[in-house]
Structure formats: C-alpha cells, structure tokens
Amino acid sequence: MINCKNPYSYIEAEILNITTETSNIKTFTLKPRETIPFLAGQFMDVSVPGVGEAPFTPSSNHKIADKLDFTIMNVGRVTGLLHEMEKGKTVGLRGPYGTAYPIAEWKNKEIFIVGGGVGLAPLRALLYALFNNIDDYKKIILRYGARTYKDIVYINEIETWKKRAANVDIGVTVDVGDELWKGNVGLVTTVLKDSGVDINNAVSIVCGPPIMMKFVTFKLLDMGFKDNQIYLSMEKNMSCGIGKCGHCRIGPYYACKDGPVFTYDKLKNLPNIWD
Amino acid sequence: MLVTHYSITKSDLFDLLARLAQTSRVFVPYSCDSQRSENIRFYFGEFDPSRESAVELGGVRQSQPFKSFISPARETVMGGNEPGPKPAQRHSLRSGTGRVIVAGVKACDLSSLILQDYVYLKGDVKDPFYAFRRDNTLIISCDCTYAKETCFCVAMGGRPYPTKDFDLNLSPQDGFFVVEVGSDKGREIVDSYKTFFKNCKNRDFSGRDSMRENVGLQIQDFIKKRGTPDTAAINGNVKKSYDNLPLWQDAASTCVECGACNLVCPTCHCFLLFDESARQKIGRGKVWDACLYKTFAKVAGNHNPRKYLYERMRNRFDKKFAFFPEVLGYFACTGCGRCIEACPGNIDIREVLKGVVTGKWKKPPHD
Numbered sequence: 001m002i003n004c005k006n007p008y009s010y011i012e013a014e015i016l017n018i019t020t021e022t023s024n025i026k027t028f029t030l031k032p033r034e035t036i037p038f039l040a041g042q043f044m045d046v047s048v049p050g051v052g053e054a055p056f057t058p059s060s061n062h063k064i065a066d067k068l069d070f071t072i073m074n075v076g077r078v079t080g081l082l083h084e085m086e087k088g089k090t091v092g093l094r095g096p097y098g099t100a101y102p103i104a105e106w107k108n109k110e111i112f113i114v115g116g117g118v119g120l121a122p123l124r125a126l127l128y129a130l131f132n133n134i135d136d137y138k139k140i141i142l143r144y145g146a147r148t149y150k151d152i153v154y155i156n157e158i159e160t161w162k163k164r165a166a167n168v169d170i171g172v173t174v175d176v177g178d179e180l181w182k183g184n185v186g187l188v189t190t191v192l193k194d195s196g197v198d199i200n201n202a203v204s205i206v207c208g209p210p211i212m213m214k215f216v217t218f219k220l221l222d223m224g225f226k227d228n229q230i231y232l233s234m235e236k237n238m239s240c241g242i243g244k245c246g247h248c249r250i251g252p253y254y255a256c257k258d259g260p261v262f263t264y265d266k267l268k269n270l271p272n273i274w275d
Numbered sequence: 276m277l278v279t280h281y282s283i284t285k286s287d288l289f290d291l292l293a294r295l296a297q298t299s300r301v302f303v304p305y306s307c308d309s310q311r312s313e314n315i316r317f318y319f320g321e322f323d324p325s326r327e328s329a330v331e332l333g334g335v336r337q338s339q340p341f342k343s344f345i346s347p348a349r350e351t352v353m354g355g356n357e358p359g360p361k362p363a364q365r366h367s368l369r370s371g372t373g374r375v376i377v378a379g380v381k382a383c384d385l386s387s388l389i390l391q392d393y394v395y396l397k398g399d400v401k402d403p404f405y406a407f408r409r410d411n412t413l414i415i416s417c418d419c420t421y422a423k424e425t426c427f428c429v430a431m432g433g434r435p436y437p438t439k440d441f442d443l444n445l446s447p448q449d450g451f452f453v454v455e456v457g458s459d460k461g462r463e464i465v466d467s468y469k470t471f472f473k474n475c476k477n478r479d480f481s482g483r484d485s486m487r488e489n490v491g492l493q494i495q496d497f498i499k500k501r502g503t504p505d506t507a508a509i510n511g512n513v514k515k516s517y518d519n520l521p522l523w524q525d526a527a528s529t530c531v532e533c534g535a536c537n538l539v540c541p542t543c544h545c546f547l548l549f550d551e552s553a554r555q556k557i558g559r560g561k562v563w564d565a566c567l568y569k570t571f572a573k574v575a576g577n578h579n580p581r582k583y584l585y586e587r588m589r590n591r592f593d594k595k596f597a598f599f600p601e602v603l604g605y606f607a608c609t610g611c612g613r614c615i616e617a618c619p620g621n622i623d624i625r626e627v628l629k630g631v632v633t634g635k636w637k638k639p640p641h642d
Binding site for chain 1: 352353394395398399400402403517518544545546547548549550551552557558559561564566571572573574575576577578580581586594598601602
C-alpha cells in the first residue's frame with residue numbers, strides 16, 4: 001500500500017536470495033519489513049538506500065505478498081549497484097503503483113502473451129496470476145524471444161511452465177542461434193502467426209524493448225487483433241509513482257498512475273509512443 | 276449583509292504586518308532599484324520594518340514565482356527520521372502557529388494555483404508536504420499598479436488583479452489600500468485586527484476600478500502591438516503543430532538547456548527525487564526539475580525518448596497548451612512573462628505561440 005502520510009518514503013526490505021539469470025540479469029527475492037500487497041502488472045520503486053531508486057515490476061506471484069521477486073538487468077547506476085549487492089543486505093521498496101492487468105475481465109479467453117528479453121519479468125508475475133486460477137482461461141499462450149540462448153531468463157522455470165497444464169502453450173525463440181540452442185531461431189514476430197490463437201476470443205499482452213513492442217503490435221494488428229485487445233507495458237521514466245513529478249507523461253496520461261499497462265487504442269493516436 | 280471590502284492606510288498595513296510577524300513568518304516584495312524604471316525588479320523577502328521604504332506591494336509580479344513558498348525548490352522528504360509534514364516545518368516555518376504569510380502576490384501567480392493544486396492535492400495520493408504548506412500559507416494578494424512589456428496575462432484569460440484564490444487582496448490607492456476579503460482565513464485577520472480596517476467609500480472603488488482598467492488596457496496594448504495570440508487562437512494548435520519540426524527546431528535554436536524557463540514558471544511543477552547519504556545518515560530530497568534537461572525523460576540503458584532539444588522544447592509547449600487543457604481545462608500559462616525575462620537565449624514564449632498559430636515562424640536573429 002502507498003504510504004499516504006509520506007508517499008516518497010520507502011519500506012526496508014532484506015535481500016533473501018539472488019538468482020543469476022543471465023550475464024547481466026539477476027532475480028532478487030526481497031522480504032519487506034511490512035507486507036506489500038500488489039497485483040500483477042503494478043510496479044514498485046526499488047531503492048539502494050542513500051543512492052537512488054528505479055521502477056521495476058515484481059516478477060513473482062502476487063499471492064505471495066511477504067516475498068517479492070524483482071528481475072533486474074544491469075543497465076545503469078541503480079541497477080549496477082543492485083547487482084553488486086549481496087544476500088542479507090537491505091534495499092528500499094515503495095509502491096505498488098499503477099494499474100494491474102485486468103485478469104478478471106479475461107475469463108474464458110485465450111491469453112496470448114508475447115515477451116522479449118528481460119520484458120518477461122512482469123509477464124512472469126502475470127503467468128503466475130493466471131496459473132492461480134488456471135481453469136478460468138481457455139488457453140495461456142506464451143511466445144518469448146531472447147537474443148541468444150544465454151540471454152533466456154527463467155530458463156529452468158520455463159520448462160516447468162510447459163508442463164503446468166494442457167491449456168498452457170509455451171514457445172521460445174532466439175534471434176541468433178548457436179550450438180547450445182536446439183529450438184527455434186528467429187525474431188519473436190516470426191512465431192506469432194502460427195500460434196493457433198483464436199483471435200476473436202483473445203487478448204494479447206506484450207512486454208519487451210520498445211522496438212520489439214512496436215513490431216509485435218504491428219504484427220498482432222496484421223493478424224487481426226483489435227487495438228483494445230493489445231495490452232502494452234510502456235517503459236517511461238516513472239519516478240514519484242503518484243502522478244506528480246511529471247517525468248512519465250505520455251500524451252494525456254502518466255505511465256505511473258494511468259499505466260504502465262495501456263491498451264493500444266489509448267496510445268495509437270499519440271505521437272512518438274515507441275521512442 | 277457581510278462586509279467584504281475595507282480600507283486600510285499604508286502605515287496601518289505596515290503595523291498590521293509587523294503584528295502578524297510576531298506569530299508568523301511574513302514575506303513581502305522588495306524593489307531592487309534600477310536607473311531605468313522598466314528594469315525595476317521585485318523580490319520576496321522576509322518583512323523587516325526597518326526596510327519599509329523598499330517594500331512594494333503593488334508594482335508588477337515578482338521575479339520569484341509564488342510557488343516557491345508552497346513547493347520549495349528543494350526540500351527533504353525522507354531521512355529527517357520523521358514522516359509527514361515535519362521536515363517541511365523544519366525547513367521553512369518558525370515555531371508558533373507555523374504559518375507563513377505572503378503579501379503582494381500577483382494575479383498571474385494566483386491563477387497557477389489551480390494547476391499546482393490539481394497536481395499535488397488531487398488524485399489518489401496527496402503530496403503531504405505541499406498540502407501542509409498550502410494550508411499554512413496565507414495569501415495577501417495585490418493588484419498590479421502597472422504592467423511590463425512582457426506581461427500578457429489578459430491573453431491567457433487572466434486579469435492584472437486578483438479575482439479568486441486569495442485570503443485578502445489589496446488594491447493600492449493614494450496612501451491607502453482597498454481590502455477585499457477572499458476567504459475565512461482572511462476574515463479572521465480582519466476580525467482579529469478590527470481597528471486597522473475602515474469602511475470603504477464609493478470613491479475608493481472608483482479609484483480602484485479605474486486603475487485596474489488602465490493596467491488592463493496597458494497589457495492589451497502590449498498584446499496587440501506584438502500580436503500575441505490568446506487562448507482561443509492557441510487552442511488545439513500545439514497538437515496540430517506537433518509535426519512542424521522546423522518550428523520547434525527554430526524555437527530551440529538558441530536554447531542552452533539551462534531550465535530557467537521551467538524554474539521561474541508558476542505552473543511548472545515537475546520535480547526530481549534524489550537520494551543522498553552523509554556520515555551514515557540517509558536522506559531523500561525533492562528538487563525542482565526541468566523538462567528541457569536532457570535526462571528528464573531518460574529511461575534504463577540510456578534510452579531517451581526525447582533525445583533532441585527540439586523534442587524537449589515541443590514537450591514543454593505540449594504540456595502547457597495541450598496536456599493541461601485536455602485533463603483540467605486550463606492552459607498552464609498565466610502570462611506572467613517570467614520565462615521571457617529569464618531566458619538567456621532570447622526565446623520568447625509569445626513568439627513561439629505566434630508560430631504555433633500561424634504555422635510558420637523564424638526566430639529573429641539574436642542581438
């Protein structure tokens with residue numbers, strides 16, 4: 001819950017575990033001093049106390065509120081420092097912010113999830129949320145693209161997802177093949193058409209780098225998805241989380257409070273959304 | 276019928292401010308002398324009866340925006356070990372009633388309050404620091420007694436005299452002020468210091484009204500001479516000009532990305548949260564940010580959705596003349612003209628808006 005007395009302050013959280021996913025991606029399991037309930041799709045600010053904070057979406061099952069996973073790529077100042085931290089150290093958590101995936105509205109539908117790179121992190125939280133009531137959904141399809149075999153996150157977990165239930169269909173592709181990879185080679189956009197999704201009864205959820213989201217969206221539209229069936233995670237410079245600091249504006253919206261997930265119909269007439 | 280207007284002599288007003296300063300921090304505008312009268316600037320400072328002669332409650336808007344009293348340029352929001360409004364109290368309020376009184380505030384600052392309040396007080400979460408200061412700041416506004424060439428409040432739908440959002444308003448006359456009560460807080464002052472406030476005479480109102488009209492005409496004259504577009508002319512045109520890249524590139528051609536236009540703007544509200552530590556103590560601060568700065572929209576991995584300066588210039592206009600009208604129904608420009616005065620690159624918001632309306636504009640060469 002957001003601290004209304006002081007929305008800029010954080011709750012301390014202990015690093016319980018660190019899993020190395022790839023050469024520059026780690027999953028941090030955090031135990032906050034107070035439980036922080038959240039829903040899949042919402043994000044939080046993770047701080048290195050006294051140094052800085054950055055927004056991330058928890059990647060774990062929201063039903064487990066006392067332990068949260070954050071899968072973080074080392075790309076900047078705060079993430080670099082997080083990557084240097086060890087088990088037992090303290091970080092700060094603030095949030096959750098933004099709107100959740102409307103999974104209750106998706107009952108009896110086919111859920112077509114498309115992820116790219118570390119963009120699988122929020123989608124992992126979504127998958128677990130869907131798995132909690134797996135029979136509510138007709139099909140859960142994931143198409144995930146990573147640059148190479150070595151860049152695939154949650155590689156062992158993906159195998160367990162594949163066996164989760166008969167209505168779960170998981171496909172992984174890499175942009176560049178090598179001797180370690182036996183599966184499909186090609187951009188994620190090339191494996192969408194043959195996924196067997198029933199477009200008339202489906203929603204698609206996309207998260208990945210901006211360029212990937214752009215071409216996946218165009219592909220989905222091409223396949224026949226309607227604008228309001230496509231859910232996009234917009235990466236903006238969310239800072240305060242409560243629509244005040246002004247950094248994450250997209251047209252008439254703030255990504256931190258009106259997003260970070262938007263249906264494409266809300267975005268399509270706004271300029272430069274993919275930049 | 277409840278009396279809403281009074282008159283107060285200049286010396287009684289200064290006595291009143293001195294009395295109020297015993298329990299509150301009182302700020303007034305001081306004029307900085309200049310050889311040329313059009314260069315006189317006004318700055319808020321704490322009321323000091325020994326400097327009474329330099330106090331100018333009338334005049335035109337001060338160089339500092341009033342927002343600095345309710346949303347200071349820098350404040351601690353965490354790490355004073357106490358959540359809630361206490362850090363705010365520590366940084367700008369004296370013990371006692373915890374009240375700040377600002378006198379001489381101009382209409383172009385008051386009309387920014389609806390925007391600042393929308394940002395900081397509306398929505399699911401209030402900013403408790405802003406809320407605390409807003410509640411504890413009493414505004415004694417004052418009519419403008421003349422206009423600067425950079426004034427264009429009338430084009431933005433404003434007037435050079437306050438009509439709302441004040442606690443007390445002063446209209447300077449010869450040796451006295453017409454006082455208008457604008458709120459319960461203002462009423463309380465009048466009731467507590469009854470002896471200072473006298474009844475108004477009809478001729479006081481006519482004096483006030485003719486001054487208001489004259490200053491308004493002066494501003495209208497400036498607007499006309501320059502061809503500054505008004506809100507009706509601007510409406511919708513920033514959106515339409517979005518892809519007119521030469522317009523924005525011209526507008527940004529002399530911008531040095533100092534952010535002065537953002538910082539002096541009464542409606543700009545963006546801030547940056549920053550963390551710091553020293554001697555084992557950890558703190559979080561909030562500091563004014565500027566959308567002209569290159570890093571404003573930057574995200575992870577050095578990706579920047581507004582990497583070009585012209586995109587950031589366009590964003591500033593988009594926020595003020597497209598975003599706020601869309602979400603709130605108000606333009607986020609009050610016509611105070613501070614950004615024109617502050618810009619070292621001679622970028623004039625009125626000229627850019629003319630370009631937005633006409634679709635073509637070439638920045639005049641720098642002199």
